[in-house]
Amino acid sequence: MYQRSPFVLITAFALISFFGIAQNGVISKDSLEILHRQTFDYIHAQDYSSAIASSNYLIHVAEKQNDNLYTSLGYTRLGSTYLSMRDTVNSLQYYLKALEYAEKTEQDTFVSGVYNDIGNMIMETDGNLQKAIENFQKSLELNRKGGRNEKGLLANYINIAWTHIELKEPEKAFKYLDKVSKIIEKDSVHPLYPINTNILLGRYYLQKQDFKKSIELLSTEAKIAEDLGFLNEAITAQKHLSRAYEANGDLDAAITSLKKERELDERVQEKIRTQEVRETNARFKVDEYQRDVEIAKTKEAYADSLAEKSKERSTVFTILSCVLLVGLVIIFMLFKNRKNYLISLNNKNKELEIAKDKAELLSKSKTQFFSTISHELRTPLYGVIGLSSILMEDEKLGAHKDDLKSLKFSADYLLALINDVLTLNKADENGITLEKTNFSLGKLLKNITSSFAYRLEQNKNILNLHIAGNVPDKLIGDSVRLSQILMNLVGNAVKFNESGTIDVKIEVEKINKNGTYSLKFLVIDDGIGIPKEKQTSIFEEFTQVENRNYNYQGTGLGLPIVKKLLALHNSEVLLESEEGKGSTFSFIIDYELATANEKEADIEEIKTPLNAFENMRILIVDDNKINQKVTQKILETRHFKCTLADDGAQAIDRVKNNHYNLVLMDVHMPNVDGIEATIAIRKFNKNIPIIALTAVEVDEMRKKIMDSGMNDIILKPYDVSQFLTTILRHLSVKYMEV
Incomplete structure (x- = not known):
C-alpha cells in the first residue's frame, strides 16, 4: 500500500498557514511574479503535486487582492499541469477559468495567449478542429488589436495554417504560410518555426498533388528536425513524406519513410514510457496531496469551530446571567445554523452527484480512447505483419530469413502487447x-x-x-x-x-x-x-x-x-x-x-483443392494503399484475381457492374464506410459473400457488422493461414452450391 509522505503532510499544513498570511497581509506584485515563475518551474520539472499546490496558492492570494491577471495565470498553470498529466477534463475546466479572469484584465495580448492555449489543448485532445481554429482566430485578432508586430504573430499564423491543412483547406492555409515565410526571411527565429512552416508547405503541396515539391520539402525538413533533436517534427515529416511517395507511385520509398517514422517513434515512445512512470507517480502524489490538504483544512475548520463555540458559550453564559431574552435569540440562531448545515449537506450531495457524472464521463472517454487506439495501432501493424509474412515466403530472400523472422516476431509481440492492454481495460470495465x-x-x-x-x-x-x-x-x-x-x-x-x-x-x-x-x-x-x-x-x-x-x-x-x-x-x-x-x-x-452432431466452430481445413479457385475474383475494399497491396499480394500468390476499391462508394459501383466471387470490406473508411456499403450492396445482391476487415475490437462491432449483411469478420492484423481459411470457407460453400 502507498504510504503517505510526511513531506506531503507538511506541505498541506504549510499551505493552510500561507492562506492565513494572505488573508491578513498584502502580497506584492514581485512576490506574485516569483510565485508564478516557481509554479512554472515545478511544471517543467514534472513535480505536479508542488505545481498544483503553488498554483492554488497563487490563485488564492491573487483573488484576495482582486488581481485578475495573476488569478488568470494561476488557472493557466493548473490547466498546463493537468494537461501534462493527461487529465483533459480538468485541464479544459481550468483553462476556461483562466479565460474568464483574463478577459477582466482588458489586456488584449494577455487574453490572446489564453485563447491560443485553449486552441492548442483542443488540438491535442478533443480533435474538434473548427473549435480549435475559432480560438486561434480570436488569439490572432486580439494580438493585432494589442499592437503585436508581425514577428509576434508567428505562432498564430502557424497554428491557423496547421488547422486549415488538417481540415484539407490548402488555399486558406497557404495565405498564412506565405506570411510566415516572409517573416522568417527577414528576422532570426527559433529553428522550430522554419521546420514546422516547411512541413506544412510540404503537406500543402501534397494536397495540391504537386508531389515533387512535397517530397523535396518533407525529406529536407525530416533530416533537419532529426539532426536538431526535434523528433516529433521529424516523425510528422516522415509520416507525410511516406504519403507523398505513395501518391507519387514510389511504394519502396514510402515503405522506407514508414520504417524511418517507426524508428523515430520508438525513440520517442521510450522517452514517453519513462515519462509515464513519472506521471503515474506524480498522480499518486497529487491525489495524496489533495487528500492531505482537505484533511488539514478540515482540522483547521474543526479547531476554528471549537474556538468559536467556546467563545459562544462564554457569551451565552454572560448574557443568560443578565437577560433571558438573549437566550431565546441564541436558540433561534441555533435553529438557523441547523438549517445552514442542512443546506450545506444538500450542496455536498449535489457535488457528489456531479463528481459521479464526471467519473462516468471519464470512463466513457477511456473506453473511446482504447477503441480508437486499438484501430490506429492495429492498422499499421497489418501492413508490417502482412509484408513480413509475404517476404518470408519469397525464396529469393533466403539470406534474410532470420531478419524477417525477427521483424515478424517484433510485430507479433507488439500486437500481443496491444491485445493485453485492451483485455486488461475491458476486464476492469467488466466488458x-x-x-x-x-x-x-x-x-x-x-x-x-x-x-x-x-x-x-x-x-x-x-x-x-x-x-x-x-x-x-x-x-x-x-x-x-x-x-x-x-x-x-x-x-x-x-x-x-x-x-x-x-x-x-x-x-x-x-x-x-x-x-x-x-x-x-x-x-x-x-x-x-x-x-x-x-x-x-x-x-x-x-x-x-x-x-x-x-x-x-x-x-x-x-x-x-x-x-x-x-x-x-x-x-x-x-x-x-x-x-x-x-x-x-x-x-x-x-x-x-462437444457431441458428434455439433459442427466445430473454428474450421481449419478446407477439403476443396486450391486450384479450384484459380479463376475466383475477389474485390478488396480498403482506403489504406499499403494494406490494399498487402492483401492483394497474399491472395495473388494463391492465384486469386483481385480488384481494388478505395472506399465504399467505389465498392458499390464495382459490385453493381462486375462479377465477383467474394468481397473483403474494410469497416472504417472515409465518405461511405464498410457498413453503409454492405447495406447498399445487399439491396441488389443478396448472395455474394462479404467479409469484414476491421482493426477495432470485434466485440464492440460484431452485432452492427453482422446486422449490415456481412457474412464473417477478420480482425486486422490477421494470421495469414486463418485469413485464407476464412476466405476459402465462404468460397467453398458457394463453390459447392454451383
Missing part, C-alpha cells in the same frame, strides 16, 4: 463475457506451441506438450480466453528461462455429475523461479520479478490478465516456485463435451 463455442483442444495447443517457435529458438528452450489420454479433444467453451491464459503463462516461462525446459500438461481433475470435465492445466519450467516474498505481488499490474543476473523486459501485465480471465471462469491460478529451481503455474476450468 468481457465468456463465449460458448466448439473447439479442438489439440489444435488450440498446437497453434500456441508453434507461435513460440522463434522465442524458443532465441532462448534455446525446449517446449514439451503432455495431454493425458482421457482428456477429450472436442470441447465447448471460450477458446479465445483459454488461449490468452496459456499464451501468457507459456510466454512468461519462455521469457524467464534460458537453455531450459517448459512442460505444458493437461489432465482430467474430475468428471462432474452434470457431465462437464474439470481439466487441470499446468505450465512447468526450470527457470529462475520466484522468491516467496514476490509470489503475491507478481499478480499485480506492472509488477515483475527482478533478478540482478538478468535483464528481462516486459509490461508486467501477463499474470494480472491471467488472474482476471480465470476469475471469469470461477477459477484461480495457483503457484508453486522456489528461487533458482523453476515455477509451476496451474489452474482448473470446467468444459462441456
